[in-house]
Amino acid sequence: MAYSEPYDALDEKTRDISRAITSLREELEAIDWYNQRVSTTQDQELKDVMAHNRDEEIEHAVMAFEWLRRNMEGFDEDMRTYLFSEGSLLEVEDKATAAVAPKGPASTMTIGNLKN
Template identity: 40%
Template sequence: MGFHQYHEPPEELSDEARTFARMITALTEEAEAIGWYEQRISVEKDADAKSIMEDAQQEEFKHFGMDLEFLLRKNLSGVLS
């Protein structure tokens, strides 16, 4: 998404809305990385390289979960509404 993550003028958005947009972008990027690792893992022949990629993918899953948890916590507390 990069600099095109906003559908409204950024200067008109609250700090909370801009943080929300950044976290949604991060969530999307983590999901994309998980998918990339899945493809790489499925074709990698070297066991050591595959193990490193599996560890990296697990980190991406953790980051995805942290991003999602942040968004849920903020949304449920009413901060993002």
């Protein structure tokens, strides 16, 4: 595990988040590699085994994402905005941004986050 900051300067929560992100990165890399092998192997049984393994790694990655949603600020809000949305993701962003900061005359009033 690689840290960009001195290990002793990191609190335990930050270390756990780093562990989760490292695991997620490893799972995503495994998904990609298995998926490439599924695509290229000519042996049907090996293709099936690699696909099975890839799909298990997808489960692992999603579990890591869910842990991050529960434990790292920012994931929950963005997942609620983008996951299972439909249509253009940039339009989803525009709508979410408009809900937080409506266009129009400048005002000192804020309406808060309407996404939740």
